């Protein structure tokens with residue numbers, strides 16, 4: 001929200017010399033090109049799920065590293081009856097000692113007799129001995145029976161998990177079996193959030209003049225879907241000093257690792273309480289993107305601070321913020337996280353969309369009979385259209401004709417869209433002949449539900 005003009009120590013905003021310097025495609029490419037992949041580093045196994053392994057995991061020793069019993073019963077040497085020995089002691093022929101599943105096979109043991117296959121009885125002198133009995137099968141115990149040999153899963157030095165593997169829970173267990181406490185994984189950007197807006201309330205019914213926070217519930221989740229690690233969310237007041245301090249982050253909590261990316265919401269405008277550019281300037285940062293020729297989301301800003309952190313300023317309007325996040329945040333997180341720039345898809349347009357000279361429109365759409373139909377309820381401050389959408393159309397400034405292919409991207413939580421063979425950098429030209437008259441604007445989906 002933009003209220004009274006700001007006061008205080010706010011410096012002049014950096015003079016960028018231009019507004020909306022970047023087309024949608026340029027902004028996307030620039031956000032990707034400005035970042036380099038975060039180097040690989042070790043993470044504890046408990047934090048490694050879903051991460052990409054940077055170097056092979058080898059068995060540090062034999063797996064298992066000692067011979068053990070596969071059954072509860074007795075370790076035995078030779079044939080019965082067996083004289084009972086102390087557990088762990090070397091067994092001479094015709095000796096046995098009690099053992100549990102997983103127990104270390106004592107020296108001299110040749111097999112394990114299951115508890116249900118043996119009985120403790122007495123010899124002629126009344127001393128206790130172990131004899132075959134119960135459910136023992138003929139020939140039991142065979143040599144080596146019920147003994148898990150050392151190295152039967154892997155020998156020391158053997159490759160267990162290849163570099164490049166995306167780690168699942170079983171990989172983590174295998175790495176632990178191999179004796180690892182941590183694994184080297186490719187870098188993944190940690191993202192912190194600074195949310196502005198004194199009118200924003202985070203629970204209950206907002207009064208007139210207040211709005212319910214739409215960012216708290218969704219931004220972290222979207223960042224995770226885009227390959228980032230969602231860090232802490234901090235609410236920032238409207239004063240410049242609060243903004244500056246939050247962005248400076250001079251005294252981070254001792255247990256909080258530094259962010260790679262800071263995402264701010266609101267405050268991208270140029271009125272008195274909109275402080276993004278000024279705080280970046282005071283911190284000695286540089287603006288990489290300052291406005292994009294797109295709608296909604298045109299005030300999006302991307303900056304880099306001297307300490308290497310990227311700061312992505314999302315507009316306050318909820319849908320505008322998501323479009324800015326998809327346009328700038330997605331490529332930035334991909335580049336930092338060792339991933340390629342996502343391909344842009346193509347869908348047949350289900351409406352005639354007029355020209356809007358000079359800017360790209362991002363329209364949430366839903367497939368209706370195979371055609372991408374623009375969403376209703378897709379104003380910059382709305383979420384209803386996006387919540388039900390199948391993707392977002394990238395409508396070029398010259399518009400789109402009914403049935404014409406139009407570039408589109410999938411939602412981070414949605415199904416992929418078909419990608420054409422042609423390079424995404426070649427937006428379609430309008431057809432030479434005027435098309436037949438067709439309905440324009442949003443399509444009424446109410447009959448379809450959802």
Ligand SMILES: Nc1nc2c(c(=O)[nH]1)N[C@H]1C(S)=C(S)[C@@H](COP(=O)(O)OP(=O)(O)OC[C@H]3O[C@@H](n4cnc5c(N)ncnc54)[C@H](O)[C@@H]3O)O[C@H]1N2
Nearest residue numbers: 001002197211212213214215266267268269315316317320
């Ligand atoms: N004179 C002009 N005014 C505006 C322009 C312009 O070009 N000239 N652009 C408009 C556009 S487009 C956008 S987008 C916004 C950008 O505004 P800010 O980034 O400065 O954001 P705010 O002013 O703080 O908030 C805008 C709007 O968003 C609501 N908001 C903020 N946070 C939340 C949240 N967590 N959950 C839900 N809604 C939120 C806030 O209440 C405002 O309604 O500027 C336009 N104005």
Ligand code: MOO
Nearest residue numbers: 296297298320380
């Ligand atoms: O970026 Mo604003 O529409 O473009 O909400």
